[in-house]
Amino acid sequence: MTQRQTRLLFLALGLFMLGVTAFIALTALGDNLVYFKTPTDIAESPTLPKGKIRIGGLVAEESLYQAGLESRFVVTDLQNLIDVSFQGVLPDLFREGQGVVAEGQFDQTGAFIADTVLAKHDENYMPREVADALKETGVWQGDDALGVAE
Numbered sequence: 001m002t003q004r005q006t007r008l009l010f011l012a013l014g015l016f017m018l019g020v021t022a023f024i025a026l027t028a029l030g031d032n033l034v035y036f037k038t039p040t041d042i043a044e045s046p047t048l049p050k051g052k053i054r055i056g057g058l059v060a061e062e063s064l065y066q067a068g069l070e071s072r073f074v075v076t077d078l079q080n081l082i083d084v085s086f087q088g089v090l091p092d093l094f095r096e097g098q099g100v101v102a103e104g105q106f107d108q109t110g111a112f113i114a115d116t117v118l119a120k121h122d123e124n125y126m127p128r129e130v131a132d133a134l135k136e137t138g139v140w141q142g143d144d145a146l147g148v149a150e
Contacts, residue, residue, distance in 0.1 A: 034103060038136075039080035048106045055082055055112060056101040064096055071117075075100060084112045091119040099131075 001009075036054045055075055063074035071086045073096075084102050094100065094117065104114035 036101075038077045039075060039082045040077050042082060043080040048110060050105075052103065052105050054101050054103045055084070056099070057082075059094070059096045059098055059100050061096050066090075073100075075102060082112055084114050084117075086114040086117050088115075088117075090117055094119040 034052050034054050035049070036056060037049060039055065039057055042049065042055070057075045057077040060074035060076045060081060063072075065072045069088055071088075071090055073084055073086075075082045075084055084104075086102070086104075098119060101118040102112070102114035103116040103118070104112060106112055
């Protein structure tokens with residue numbers, strides 16, 4: 001084997017290994033991606049999203065039901081509603097009328113089952129995605145009324 005053939009062999013082997021590494025990294029990344037949707041995005045979609053997603057908006061007034069560790073509430077962007085079911089302890093600052101992001105997936109019946117619920121961390125915060133969604137619907141009250149996380 002000549003020196004040129006040896007170099008080509010190592011180059012080809014290196015490119016192959018780089019390709020395998022990139023494939024593994026992209027596959028792992030794809031499994032961990034979680035897309036953000038608003039209730040209007042989901043209502044306008046012809047089918048329910050598959051896999052894990054994040055929904056965000058405001059907790060609808062008078063929608064919270066709790067029995068032990070089981071909680072049900074409604075997330076709204078003031079145009080559409082999504083019923084959310086959560087098994088676990090809600091964050092201390094979780095309240096009706098406040099911004100929330102729930103991470104989970106839709107089951108076969110179309111119910112959203114959350115495995116994580118994120119609430120605002122103080123009175124001057126709203127998740128960026130929720131604020132953007134409220135701006136799109138024309139409900140945004142301005143940066144003075146609702147702070148936005150940077």
